[in-house]
Amino acid sequence: MSLPCHISGPASAPPILFLHGGGVSGWMWEPVVDRLSDRFRCLVPDLPGHGRLACERFSFAGAVAALAELIRTAAGGPVHVVGLSLGAQTALHLIASHPHLVGRAVVSGALTRPLPGIGPYRVLLRLTFPLAHREWMIRANARQLGIPREYLAQFRADTLQTTAEGLEAVVAENMAFRLPDALRTAPVPLLALVGGRELGLLTTCARDLARNLPSARAYVVPGAGHTWCLDRPDLFAAVVAAHVADEPVPPELVPLV
Template identity: 30%
Template sequence: MTLTVTSRGSGPDVVFLHGWGLSSRIWQPLADRLAPTLRCHLVDLPGHGQSPDGYAGLNNWVDAVAETVDRAVDGPAVYVGWSLGGLVSLGMAARHPQRLRATALIAALPRMVRAPDWPWGLKSNAIEATRRGLAEDFATTLSEFLMQQVLGEPGAARAVRSLRNDLIDRPPKRDGLERGLDILFEADFRPALPDLRVPSLWVGGARDRMAHPDGMAWASEQAPDGEHWRVERAAHAPFISHEKRVADRIRAFVDALDAGA
């Protein structure tokens, strides 16, 4: 089995990986801005959008993405991962480093759940409550979790519309949601950051409390070629609330790779 990918534009290859509960459709407005100069590949993660489920564990998700992208690109690509998609991007860097030129992590931490030695991210009981809610009231639980991602943003109304439209048009599969929660709960790339051998851009919303920007700043300092960009007045979805600024930054990030090649 392979995943669903939609490609558009021309130029250097950039792969986009979405967050939990959504689909690649959430990237379309950003891709429209980038398509004149970049070749954008929008991937539906396992059990999300139009991709099949049945993939358990981060390594299997990473391998499925790698197989899918291999059919769409010729050579290494830049990976852009949002939240859960950021963990998959980091997994790609660890498992298939030859397939990456660089990675941009948007509202993504190397560990997405808090721990005694990690003060940033989601509380573990929030993940478990979401898991229980999927069994009790699937639609409400998913909708409430997604709405939390844009709290505090000046463009919250627009962001809510984008999230809801994506949820209605391409509802995720229960198996994909469960496996995605497992990854959010278990993945921890903190020890691997010093070995990240590609440039990394960590994009954090100043108002994000799901992936705190201080945690992203810390991660960028651990990576050998890491850079942190804090987007003021943004929360967990800066590529929606600050679409043009994020598009410009991604384009500049890719241009700098080409200039240094």
């Protein structure tokens, strides 16, 4: 599967691959990429089941295989990887399967423990899916996810392209996620982030990453929600640039111990 990918920045600059969250697509990285594309080669694909690939069925295995091919063809070698939510989980699978293709990594809001009740939740999704395309529900979901008003049009477009089967596949993969065993020996320096306003479980998951990966650190971003790359892009871009350069992260971040 070939992934549609927006590429910007100098061809000779260090490449960074940005992986979006579930239910949205590559546009969610626009404000961060705008702040980094003068110094880095930014690769922003749409993952299967999202955006321009809404007709495809998402799986971590399929996404990782397509990403590995994208890295080889578009970057010609290792890239740094940044992922949020579902994109963060995908980044972890990519590191576990192809550590030689990843230089350094930043993941934010990663769920790393499986959640119970996938079966009943899938039934509920099928029953309620007809409401998902109603304007009032689109706006409610955007507010719940922390999508700023200026990105509502992009969020609406992605939502209207989503199928019930596609959404079900994304949710099932997300809820069943477990840390791949290969991560425990992966040498990739990893920065695990969680917003201070996110669920406590995601803070626990960030701490899990710092404890289980040999080259990982975890930080809380005070006051940040799940999609803080959209409403705090200056800080997000500064964090990415610092980690890629192996420099101290901005002082706003609080270490998780």
